[in-house]
Structure formats: structure tokens, C-alpha cells
Amino acid sequence: MLLMRQGPLAGRYPAVAVMVTFALIPYLALSAAIEPLVPTITDQLDMSAQAMSLSLGLGNAAYAAGTVLAVQLAQHLPQRRMLLVYAVVLVTGAVLAAGARTGAMFTCGLILLGLATSMLLIAAAPPLTIGFPKQRLRHTAMIMNMCVFGAVALGPFLGGVQSAADEWRPLFWVIAAVALLALLMAVLTFDDAPPADPDAPRDLRAIGLAAAGCVLAFVGASALTTHALTDIEVLGPMLAGLVLIVVLIVYQFRSPRPLLTIRSVLTSSIPVAGVGVALFAAAGSVAATTLTANALMEHLSPLRVGILYLPELGGAIVMAVVFGTVISRRAVHFLPLIGMALLAVGILVFQLALPANQPLVMLGAALTGLALGATVAPALFVVGFSLRSNSLQRVFAVIELLRAVAAFMVAPVLAHFALTVATDRSVGTSYALWIGFALAVAGAVFGVAIYAASGARPSTPDVDRFLDGEEPGWLSPPLLARIRKVPTSALSGQPKSATARLTHPRLDGPVPGASGPICFAYDGSDLADKAITRAAGHFAEDRDAIVVCVWQPADVGFPPTSDLHLDANNAAAVRRAAELTSARGADLAETVGFRARGVAVEAAPTWQGILTAAEEHRAGVIVIAPHRRAGILGHIQGSVAATVAANSSIPVLVMPTADSVEPGERDESSDHYPRPQQMAAPI
Incomplete structure (x- = not known):
């Protein structure tokens, strides 16, 4: 096996942060800078406007689909070595584009740049977020905001400067130099890391759906340069691409792994x-930036337009600092809402600025910069805090895939609309801006409505718990919980809060339940064994049953049932141990009269895995044994059993265990089993 030493700057936060910054800036800045350079590039490379639009579309498609590919590769290949590969691809793409002699060579360069950038984002950003102490989280939030939106905000100025010189290659060579610095920093900060899960399924179907969907959608949108929106050359690929992306989402939603x-x-x-x-x-920010800039260039030079948009960079910087300040506070929930309000106001200011009111353009740019810094990156972290930190790579991938589709597809559609809806481009742009305004308002209303309908309450994230990987940073209630009348104990906004509301049923006769199988929540403990044996006296013989053991990498979720050493960081080993645990529970259930089979479920938190398995198998009742804590902790922290009961639409039978707990079974002052390396709280 090839052994690689650590780089001299491995584990040093400033160096890793610089590497991430250099890796993300090139393509993101270029994507915002290239519009005023298009005439020069097409002239020198003898490309048609349609060919240039296709090149940009394929680069954006590669960026969107690359997020899914990066997650798959992280499961099976050494992650930091792959980061070096991505950095090499980034440099290769930049050099190809900068030195292009043909349109095909330029297109290949853009595709590689887009692909490498999204893969670097997935490979490098989550470790920067969760791989360092929580004191660094605020700096990471600022860096992520500036890498994405600071680079985008700087793009129009860079493009304007280069356009004024009637050149484009110098900017691309600067981009190549920055990419080379990213590769250098990746080498210097190298710290070899194993694959996340070598035994994970190779989901070629998901990668194929993402790639085909993005390519078709962006190819269709790029055809708007020479075709009408209703032409089959546009509408066919766009609709087919969107359908494939929807199929990808449904497929991944239903997939067991x-x-x-x-x-x-x-x-x-x-x-x-x-x-x-x-x-x-x-989607809304496209109307506030790209369309307005295009309309302004009919009256002003690209350089002048770029200067007018510099306040957008200032706004992004200010909001990056604000985001870093509030990321560990309750206020982080409100930041995206504030951002949507700023975006709506910024679009209204741009409306007033048309056709070329320069002071208002600068004000609108500043508001838009503030809005961009307050929306996407904060929303990304809000989503991340709602799940376990070991899901962060996949969370980033989901959001960036969907965000790229929303942003890069809406841009050409709105540009086409602005050009065709009226003979005067300023008038058409004004109409398109109203669409952007509607999107901003709709986004704000959507977020508030989801919180209200679900009973979600803004709470301060528990950063320590999140970074440790034990639990999400806060409890996110089930979607539309209030409308679906989930018990109010599930809506407290804090994990494990329902214990006081949970009572044991009287077990003085058979429990009929529903017609579906019994779902035993099983963690291999003695208490879980006793719950199965005691349940046999309350259900009919030969009743179907599933015995569910919930697991996750790193924070295992159950005590090992064998004496073998368990590497908690090896997902395959944890899954195999969970399968053995559930099989042991199924054997016990068989001996006491059930027709049982074991099911191992990867999920976090544990209660969600139990409910998911019960719903998928159409269980009639869930049987669970709580592990109680003694003293005050038992009253204020609750248990997984309480949370299952609070969130379940299926009847939950909590088997009493107090009269059957034997001395020495477990330490009643603790809610943790002995851990092989790391263990999560058991059921």
C-alpha cells in the first residue's frame, strides 16, 4: 500500500483555509466575469454565440453534477488523495481555457474547471467546517461566504477591467495561477485520510441521473441564444433534464442506502x-445582478458597470462578518429571512435605477451583496445543523446541486424573457426584475410558512454536540408537524424533551395493535431483550415482527454484541455489527413466538431511523424499552423512546423495565455504554 506523509502545513487551520479559498475562487469568479468578455472570446476563437453559450452551459452542468460524483468517490477512495487529483484537474482546466486555440479546447477547459470546483467544494469544505475546534467555526463561515459570494461579487469588476483592454487571456492566466496555488496548498496541507465507506454501494444510477439531468437542462437553456423558449430544441432538453433531476431526488429518497x-x-x-x-x-439574485448588468451595458462601458457593482463585494464582506458572528447563536435562523428581505429591496432599487441611474445602481448592488451573503451560505449551515455532522458532505452536495440548477438555469431563461417580452431592453429587464422580486418574496414566505406549519422554533445550536458528531445541533421537527397534528411534545425545539409526557401502558391483557408487523426497536442490550420477551405475552402467536437496529458511522448507536474489537470509524464494520445485532434480536423474537427478521438501518438521529423503518415496513405498533437515567437528568433529558413516542403516527408501546433491571446491568448515572472508540447514546 502506498504510504504518504503529512504535508508540512497539515492540520494548520490558516493553511487549510487558504487552500479552500484558492480552490473555490477561480471558477466562481470567472463565471461572473465572463459575460463582458464573450464578444472578444468568440471573435478570437472563431466561435458562434450559440457555441459560446453551450460552453458556458456545459461548464455549469459539470459544476452541478460534480457534487454527486464527489460524494460517491469520497466513499471508496482516499479522500485527501482525491483532493489532490481534483486540484490537478482544476489547474488543467484553467490552463486549457487560458491557452485555448479552438472553441472545443476552451469548452473542455470550462468543463474541467466547473467539475473540479464542485468536487473541491465537497472534498475540502466539510473537513474545514468540522475538522477544527468550534472556535474556528465562525472563521469557516466567513471564508465559505467570501469564497462563494465574494468571488461572484468581484467577477463583474474583473470582467470589466479585462474587457476595457480588449483581452481575455490575462484574466484566465491569473485564474490558472490561483488554481496552481490551490494545488500547492493542497500538497502542503496533505493529511492522508481513508475512504469514508469502502463497502458503500456504487450508485452509478444516481451519478448518471445527475449528469444526464444537468447536461440536458443546461444544454436546453443554452439554446435560448438562437431559439425561442417554446422551440423543441429548448423545451425538450430542459424538461427532460428537470424530469431526470426529479427522478434522482425520488430515487434517493426511496433508496435504503x-x-x-x-x-x-x-x-x-x-x-x-x-x-x-x-x-x-x-434564482431571484440572477434578476438582481446579471440582467441589470446586461441592461446597463447598453448605456455604459463594461468597466464602468464593473465599478458600479463593487459595492456588491462590500456588502458580501460585511455580511460574511455578520454571519461569522451569529453562526453559533439563535439569530442564525433569522439571517436568511433578512437576506430575502434585502434581496427584495435591492431588486426594487434596481427597478428605479433603470436605464442607467448610477447612484441607485451602486445602492442596489450593495443591498444585493448583503442579501447574497445572508441567504445561501447561512441557509446551508442551518440545514447542516439540523443533521449530524457526518452528513455534511452530502448536505453540501444536495444544496449545491439544486442551487446550481436554480441559478444557472434561471439566468438564460430570464435573459431571453427580458429580450423578447418588449422591444426596449430596459423595459424587458424591468419585467424580469419583477419576477426576481416575486421569487425573493416567495422565498421569505416559504421559509416562514414551513417553520410555522411545522412548529419549528429558532434555537441556539449546540455546536459542541454537532462537531462531536453525537447529535444534530438542534431538533428539527418533522415537516408540517402541526398540520399533521404531531403531538406537541415533538415541537419543543430541543432534543429529548418529551419524557415527562410519556407514560407506560397497562399491560394487563393482550395488546391488539394494528394488522401490520410489530417493529421492535433493538440495540442489543439486556433491556431490549427483555422488551421482546415481555411483549410475547401481549401479542398473538406467530405475529410478524421486524427487529430494527439503528446504526451510523463513528457514533455507533448500539453496544457491540460480540467481544471483537469494533472500529467505530469503519462504516462497513459498524453496519456488519448492526446486522449481527438485529439478527440476534430476530432469533430471540423467533424463540418467543414471533415470525421475525432483523433489519439494520443507517440513520441519525436514532429515533428517526426507528420511525423510518416502521413506516417502510407498515408496522402496526412500535415496541421499545427506554433506558432511564437516575436523578434530575432522567427528568430533563428524556430518551430516544420518548422522542419516538412524540413523533410517531404509529402506536408506540413502551415496555416497563424498572422491575426487571438487575444490579450491574448498567450504570444508572450514565446514558452511555462502554465504547470501542466512539459510541452514541443507545435507545
Whole structure:
């Protein structure tokens, strides 16, 4: 096996932060700078306007689809070595584009730049977020905001400067130099890391759906340069691409071992609100920036327009600082809402600025910069805090995939609309700006409505718990919990808060339940064994049953049932141990009269995995044994059993265990089993 030493700057936060910054800036800045350079590039490379639009579309498609590919590769290949590969691809793409002699060579360069950038984002950004002490989290939030939106805000100025010189290659060579610095820093900060899960399924279907969907959607949108929106050359690929992306989402939602965390994101209120706000902001901001800049260039030079948009960079910087300040506070929930309001106001200011009111353009740019810094990146972290930190790569992938589709597809559609809806481009742009305004307002209303309908309450994230990987940073209630009348104990906004409301049923006769199988929540403990044996006296013989053991990498979720050493960081080993544990529980259930089979479920938190398995198998009742804590902790912290009962739409039978706990079974002052390396709280 090839052994690689650590780089001299491995583990040093400033160096890793610089590497991430250099890795993300090139393509993101270039994507915002290239518009005024298009005439020069097409003339020198003998490209048609349609060919140039296709090149840009394919680069954006590569960026969107690369997020999914990066997550898959992280499961099976050494992650830091792959980061070096991505950095090499970034440099290669930049050099190809800068030195292009043909349109095909230029297009290949853009595709590699887009692909490498998204893969670097997935490979490098989550470790920067969770791989350092919590004191660094605020700096990471600022860096992520500046890398994405600071670079985008700087793009128009860079493009204007280069356009004034009637050149384009110098800017691309600067981009190549920055990419080379990113590669150098990746080498200097190298710290070899194993694959996340070598035994994970190779989900080629998900990668194929993402790639085909993005390519078709962006190819169709790029055809708007020479075709009408209703032409089959445009509408066919766009609709086909969007359908494939929807199929990808449904497929991942239903998959028992998904590549992306679609189910966790779409069934929980705060993630749905965060993703929705990010998509509305990405789509609405296009009208506030690209369309207005294009309209202004009919009256002003690209350099002048770029200078007028510099306040956008200032706004992004200010909001990055604000985001870093509030990321560990309750106020982080409100930042995306404030951003959507700023975006709506900024669009109204741009409306007043048309056709070329320069002071108002600068004010609108400043408001838009503030809005961008307050929406997408904060929404991303709000979603991340709602899930376990070991899902962060997949969370980033989901959001960036959808955000890229929303932003890069809406731009050409609105540009086409602005050009065709009226003979005067300023008038058409004004109409398009109203669409952007509507998107901004809709995003704000959507986020508030999801919180209200689900009973989600803004709370301060528990950063320590999140970074440790034990639990999400806060509890996100089930989606639309209030409308679906989930018990109020599930709406407290804090984890494990329902214990006081949970009571034991009287077990003085058979429990009929529903017709579905019994779902035993099983962690391999003695208490879980006794819950199965005691349940046999309250259900009919030969009743179908599933014995569910919930697991996750790093924070295992159950005590090992064998004496073998368990590497908690090896997902395959943990899954195999969970399968053995559930099989042991199923054997016990068989001996006491049930027709049982074991089910191992990867999920976090544990209660969600239990409910998911029960719903998928159409269980009639859930049987669970609580592990109680003694003293005051037992009253204020609750248990997984309480949270299952609070959130379940299926009857929950909590088996009393107090009269059957034997001395020495476990330490009643603790809610943790002995850990092989790391263990999560058991059921």
C-alpha cells in the first residue's frame, strides 16, 4: 500500500483555509466575469454565440453534477488523495481555457474547471467546517461566504477591467495561477485520510441521473441564444433534464442506502426551509445582478458597470462578518429571512435605477451583496445543523446541486424573457426584475410558512454536540408537524424533551395493535431483550415482527454484541455489527413466538431511523424499552423512546423495565455504554 506523509502545513487551520479559498475562487469568479468578455472570446476563437453559450452551459452542468460524483468517490477512495487529483484537474482546466486555440479546447477547459470546483467544494469544505475546534467555526463561515459570494461579487469588476483592454487571456492566466496555488496548498496541507465507506454501494444510477439531468437542462437553456423558449430544441432538453433531476431526488429518497441525504433533508422542517430559501435566493439574485448588468451595458462601458457593482463585494464582506458572528447563536435562523428581505429591496432599487441611474445602481448592488451573503451560505449551515455532522458532505452536495440548477438555469431563461417580452431592453429587464422580486418574496414566505406549519422554533445550536458528531445541533421537527397534528411534545425545539409526557401502558391483557408487523426497536442490550420477551405475552402467536437496529458511522448507536474489537470509524464494520445485532434480536423474537427478521438501518438521529423503518415496513405498533437515567437528568433529558413516542403516527408501546433491571446491568448515572472508540447514546 502506498504510504504518504503529512504535508508540512497539515492540520494548520490558516493553511487549510487558504487552500479552500484558492480552490473555490477561480471558477466562481470567472463565471461572473465572463459575460463582458464573450464578444472578444468568440471573435478570437472563431466561435458562434450559440457555441459560446453551450460552453458556458456545459461548464455549469459539470459544476452541478460534480457534487454527486464527489460524494460517491469520497466513499471508496482516499479522500485527501482525491483532493489532490481534483486540484490537478482544476489547474488543467484553467490552463486549457487560458491557452485555448479552438472553441472545443476552451469548452473542455470550462468543463474541467466547473467539475473540479464542485468536487473541491465537497472534498475540502466539510473537513474545514468540522475538522477544527468550534472556535474556528465562525472563521469557516466567513471564508465559505467570501469564497462563494465574494468571488461572484468581484467577477463583474474583473470582467470589466479585462474587457476595457480588449483581452481575455490575462484574466484566465491569473485564474490558472490561483488554481496552481490551490494545488500547492493542497500538497502542503496533505493529511492522508481513508475512504469514508469502502463497502458503500456504487450508485452509478444516481451519478448518471445527475449528469444526464444537468447536461440536458443546461444544454436546453443554452439554446435560448438562437431559439425561442417554446422551440423543441429548448423545451425538450430542459424538461427532460428537470424530469431526470426529479427522478434522482425520488430515487434517493426511496433508496435504503442513498448516496445523498434526500430523505433526511426533505422530511424535516428546518432543512426544507433552508433549502427552499437557498433556491429562491439563487434564482431571484440572477434578476438582481446579471440582467441589470446586461441592461446597463447598453448605456455604459463594461468597466464602468464593473465599478458600479463593487459595492456588491462590500456588502458580501460585511455580511460574511455578520454571519461569522451569529453562526453559533439563535439569530442564525433569522439571517436568511433578512437576506430575502434585502434581496427584495435591492431588486426594487434596481427597478428605479433603470436605464442607467448610477447612484441607485451602486445602492442596489450593495443591498444585493448583503442579501447574497445572508441567504445561501447561512441557509446551508442551518440545514447542516439540523443533521449530524457526518452528513455534511452530502448536505453540501444536495444544496449545491439544486442551487446550481436554480441559478444557472434561471439566468438564460430570464435573459431571453427580458429580450423578447418588449422591444426596449430596459423595459424587458424591468419585467424580469419583477419576477426576481416575486421569487425573493416567495422565498421569505416559504421559509416562514414551513417553520410555522411545522412548529419549528429558532434555537441556539449546540455546536459542541454537532462537531462531536453525537447529535444534530438542534431538533428539527418533522415537516408540517402541526398540520399533521404531531403531538406537541415533538415541537419543543430541543432534543429529548418529551419524557415527562410519556407514560407506560397497562399491560394487563393482550395488546391488539394494528394488522401490520410489530417493529421492535433493538440495540442489543439486556433491556431490549427483555422488551421482546415481555411483549410475547401481549401479542398473538406467530405475529410478524421486524427487529430494527439503528446504526451510523463513528457514533455507533448500539453496544457491540460480540467481544471483537469494533472500529467505530469503519462504516462497513459498524453496519456488519448492526446486522449481527438485529439478527440476534430476530432469533430471540423467533424463540418467543414471533415470525421475525432483523433489519439494520443507517440513520441519525436514532429515533428517526426507528420511525423510518416502521413506516417502510407498515408496522402496526412500535415496541421499545427506554433506558432511564437516575436523578434530575432522567427528568430533563428524556430518551430516544420518548422522542419516538412524540413523533410517531404509529402506536408506540413502551415496555416497563424498572422491575426487571438487575444490579450491574448498567450504570444508572450514565446514558452511555462502554465504547470501542466512539459510541452514541443507545435507545
